[in-house]
Amino acid sequence: MKKFHIEIVTPDGLCYDDDVESLLIRTDDGDVEILAGHTDLLASIDTGRARILKDGKSVFASVSGGFLSVTGGKVRVCSITFEFADEIDVNRAKRAKERAEIALKAAKDERDERIAKAKIARATSRIHVGNMK
């Protein structure tokens, strides 16, 4: 399969920079898969699983927030978190989920509720991806 270059950045630095065959990522309108030669695209990323296909092998990662842009063949993912399956500590994610669920019940206003819900979504995605390794 034809390869193309992708760059993935998070506030913690450039975390992936390589030629791949496909990038599947969860946007706010559902999963989008990018192959080589894709037309220009801009998408906001939802919390969820991403898949990178390289040399016929799939690698999974948990992504949250940010956007995906394809401009003139340049593919960039700018997200808040991007963690590969083997970097994820499932037990920690489970504990985080429990904590967030308690926080959601105790939420006083709309903002607390939104933050707690986002935390639950992130933890769920981490647990899901973490179990795929």
Next chain:
Amino acid sequence: MAGASMNDIKSRIKSVTGTMQITKAMELVATSKLRRARENVDKSRPFHEIISAALNGIMSSDSFGEVVWTEQSECKKPLYIVIAGDRGLAGGFNTNIFRLTTSHSAGREAKYLPIGKKSLEHYRRRDADIVCDRHGYVSELSVGACLDIADEVCHGFAEGRFDSVFVVYTKFVSMISQVPVCEQLLPLKKTETVSGSGVEPIYVGGSAEDIVSKIMPEYIGGVLNCAICESLAAESAARRTAMNAANKNASEIIDTLVLKYNRARQAVITQEITEIVSGSEAL
């Protein structure tokens, strides 16, 4: 009498030596912290650059409509996010930041969001309008905390509590040069249209305007994170320079004191000899 002054000099030498030990240790600590801080600066820059470039790309398209983030205002009610250090003894590091903020905000009804202990103390003492006082320790701020701040800032801006947002921090240029800067975060400035492919990209997850609004907190969080990393590196560099100068001064003082001490000692000996000689002559 000479003996008393000798003791004075001796104790002064001792105290200056003690001070020098402290400043030396602080210089070493600052140097090692600086190395880590510089790595963080390098790590945080790509996110800021790419997200800014993407935002500019979206906004420079002709069909991009006005959104709340681009509505230009007169900056009558600005919010200043002032990033300073947690500690002093870093030369003019903290004062330079406050001076820049004061001159920039002159004549405006400014609100402040201090980050760092020194910044918080500074604005509390002046009874300034502080939006949020939860960020007392700049060195402990995580990316998550930056996003929390960004979320709050976006919320306040959308509600109209302030009409512009500036971030004031010290840019780490090099080991010897740190420049305080004041950058405008909101409203976004439309840059000149970059001549792209001319073809509108496909927008997934809403219109271009929706996507801009959605990534706005992440953009601001990224910029803040970058600014905080720069500021921490600049603080360590400033402290290193300041402590280096303090070391030099201390060793200079010790040199002159040792000279004085030796002179005083010599004077005592000479006096004793004179006394003995004149005593024996009298016999």
